[in-house]
Amino acid sequence: MGAANPDKPESAESLAGIPPEWLEEFEAAARRPLKLRFQYSFIHTYKPVLDDAPYRSFDTMEDYRRWCEENLPDWLGYGRV
Amino acid sequence: MGAFEYRQAQEIRDALRRHGVRYLFIGKSGAVLLGFPDTTQDADLFVERNPENCRALVSALRELSFPLTDEEVGEIERGKDFVQLRSGPFDLDLVFAPDGIERFEDAWRRHVEVEGFPVCHLDDIIASKAATHRQKDLESLPRLRSFREYWVKRQGFQ
Numbered sequence: 001m002g003a004a005n006p007d008k009p010e011s012a013e014s015l016a017g018i019p020p021e022w023l024e025e026f027e028a029a030a031r032r033p034l035k036l037r038f039q040y041s042f043i044h045t046y047k048p049v050l051d052d053a054p055y056r057s058f059d060t061m062e063d064y065r066r067w068c069e070e071n072l073p074d075w076l077g078y079g080r081v
Numbered sequence: 082m083g084a085f086e087y088r089q090a091q092e093i094r095d096a097l098r099r100h101g102v103r104y105l106f107i108g109k110s111g112a113v114l115l116g117f118p119d120t121t122q123d124a125d126l127f128v129e130r131n132p133e134n135c136r137a138l139v140s141a142l143r144e145l146s147f148p149l150t151d152e153e154v155g156e157i158e159r160g161k162d163f164v165q166l167r168s169g170p171f172d173l174d175l176v177f178a179p180d181g182i183e184r185f186e187d188a189w190r191r192h193v194e195v196e197g198f199p200v201c202h203l204d205d206i207i208a209s210k211a212a213t214h215r216q217k218d219l220e221s222l223p224r225l226r227s228f229r230e231y232w233v234k235r236q237g238f239q
Contacts (some may be wrong), residue, residue, distance in 0.1 A: 014234050015234060016230060023114070025118045029117070037088065038085075038087035041085075041109075041118070042086070043121075043122065043197075044082055044085070051167060051172075055166065057165070058162055060178075064162065077216040077220070078216075078217065
């Protein structure tokens with residue numbers, strides 16, 4: 001299992017590959033308690049077709065991916081590229 | 082149906098622990114638990130596929146008030162690759178064979194605990210998203226990979 005080491009020192013240069021606006025967002029998120037991160041992250045938007053059945057199951061992930069491509073609107077982004 | 086709440090994640094964690102279910106948060110919900118700031122809709126659980134674990138999962142889901150028919154119970158106990166639940170108190174996706182991860186045991190060995198939530202390592206979350214080849218996942222990967230760099234270096238996860 002992974003372990004946190006919050007005291008591990010890192011120079012700003014070592015994070016230089018991260019776009020500044022993303023780094024700012026990561027730092028801001030790290031300062032928020034988990035409960036607040038949840039509040040900001042989980043939103044509910046109705047997804048047509050996908051949300052219209054109370055239960056679905058697929059024998060294989062390939063079946064699921066194919067079903068998504070054949071049944072969901074393209075704009076939902078579930079199609080493979 | 083409202084947005085998935087922290088309280089509901091706690092209910093999942095506590096119920097699955099009581100029933101001894103081996104599982105991991107995966108997908109965007111797992112990344113959020115690790116600190117990734119982004120939006121998502123539902124929780125995805127990567128569940129170890131074996132009969133005992135799947136039976137324990139069904140008991141936990143019933144305790145959480147998911148109304149499962151006998152047929153649905155049979156399918157979950159068989160561990161179909163993917164099960165989507167939209168009839169319970171919150172939306173939940175059960176993944177028994179995520180793309181990009183060979184075995185549950187491998188992911189379990191690398192997993193991270195966040196406030197008692199068992200979460201896939203970010204490398205596994207990234208691997209599973211990359212392996213889907215879905216447009217929505219590929220679009221989120223550059224930012225997720227940057228977050229991985231931040232998470233490893235700043236938070237000290239290995």
